Amino acid sequence: MVENPPENGPRSPEKASLRRELLAARRALTDDARRTAARALVRTALALPELADAATVAAYVSVGGEPGTRDLLDALRAAGKRVLLPLLLPDNDLDWAVYEGPDGLAEAAHPGKMRLWEPVGPALGPDAVTGADAVLLPGLAVDGRGMRLGRGGGSYDRVLARLERAGAHPALVVLLYDEEVVARVPEEPHDHPVRAVATPSGVVRFG
Numbered sequence: 001m002v003e004n005p006p007e008n009g010p011r012s013p014e015k016a017s018l019r020r021e022l023l024a025a026r027r028a029l030t031d032d033a034r035r036t037a038a039r040a041l042v043r044t045a046l047a048l049p050e051l052a053d054a055a056t057v058a059a060y061v062s063v064g065g066e067p068g069t070r071d072l073l074d075a076l077r078a079a080g081k082r083v084l085l086p087l088l089l090p091d092n093d094l095d096w097a098v099y100e101g102p103d104g105l106a107e108a109a110h111p112g113k114m115r116l117w118e119p120v121g122p123a124l125g126p127d128a129v130t131g132a133d134a135v136l137l138p139g140l141a142v143d144g145r146g147m148r149l150g151r152g153g154g155s156y157d158r159v160l161a162r163l164e165r166a167g168a169h170p171a172l173v174v175l176l177y178d179e180e181v182v183a184r185v186p187e188e189p190h191d192h193p194v195r196a197v198a199t200p201s202g203v204v205r206f207g
Contacts, residue, residue, distance in 0.1 A: 014186035018149060022140040022180060026065030029177075037177060038068025040200035042075050045136075048196065048203060050171035054133035056082040058096065058159075058170070061105060061117040066138060067175045067200075073099055084128060085119045092155050096128040097121040129159055130166040137194065139174045141182045146193035146206030148174055149185040160192045171195050 029037075045051060057076055062069040076083050083099040088110055097119035099105075108118040129135065137156055141149040150156055163170065172194040178201050197204045 012186050012188060015149060015152065015188075018185065019140055019152065022149075023065070025179065026177070029065060034065070034068060037200040038062075038071055041067055041069075041175060041198060042071045044200065044202055045072055045173070045175065045198040046075055046079070048134075048171075048173065048198060050134045050173060050195065051076070051081075052079075054081060054171070056084065056132045057134045057136065058084040058086075058129045058132040059099070059136040060086055060138055062138075062175075063114060063116060067177055069136070069175065070102070072175075074102070077101065084124070084132060086155075087118050087123055088113070088116060088155065089126075092153050093126055093158050094129070094155050095123045095126055097123050126158075126162065127166070130163055130168040132168075132170045134171040134173060135159070135163070137172060137174045139176060139180075141180045141185050142174050142176060142194060142197045142204075143182050143184045144206075145184075145187075146195070147185050147187050147191055148194050157190055161190070164192075173198055175199075 051057060059069060059073055073083055077099060084096045085099045087095040087097055089095055098121050099119055100121055104120055105117045106120045108116050139148045139150050174194050174197045176197050176199050178199045181197055181204050193206060195206060
């Protein structure tokens with residue numbers, strides 16, 4: 001799930017510079033490297049107790065150079081999990097629908113934004129995410145404090161704020177490549193720390 005640039009609000013020059021660097025590294029990955037990483041990510045993510053014990057997992061369909069999630073979505077569903085996937089709204093907020101398998105996805109065009117793959121089932125409303133036991137977040141990096149660097153669109157900042165308002169406390173897990181766990185990312189007041197990062201080689205946890 002790619003987050004798009006924000007329509008308003010100031011940008012952090014530090015974040016923008018780091019995003020460019022990380023996106024360039026993703027573009028440099030070969031197709032074989034991406035496929036290998038996606039297969040390994042299934043193993044490491046499914047080993048997380050937060051996912052093993054979850055009845056409902058909010059996830060996303062990877063696009064572009066993002067760590068692949070397609071195999072993971074199918075593995076979660078095969079394990080009996082209810083998997084929610086996002087639907088991008090015109091204001092960059094996210095609605096949600098249940099993932100019913102690969103045939104239940106359709107390519108969605110959003111004017112001025114990257115084409116995404118979204119579930120075709122009934123929309124459950126933006127608040128559906130508050131019922132998830134675990135939320136898989138896209139990102140570009142996470143640092144040693146658990147602070148996440150997103151793509152800058154603000155979609156998942158809204159999700160995290162909605163969870164906070166609802167008093168919901170699902171496990172927050174970011175899916176990354178190994179090299180994207182970094183020493184530090186620029187932090188802003190609205191940023192929320194995450195519980196863990198799953199990468200192809202393992203899991204990193206934060207206090």
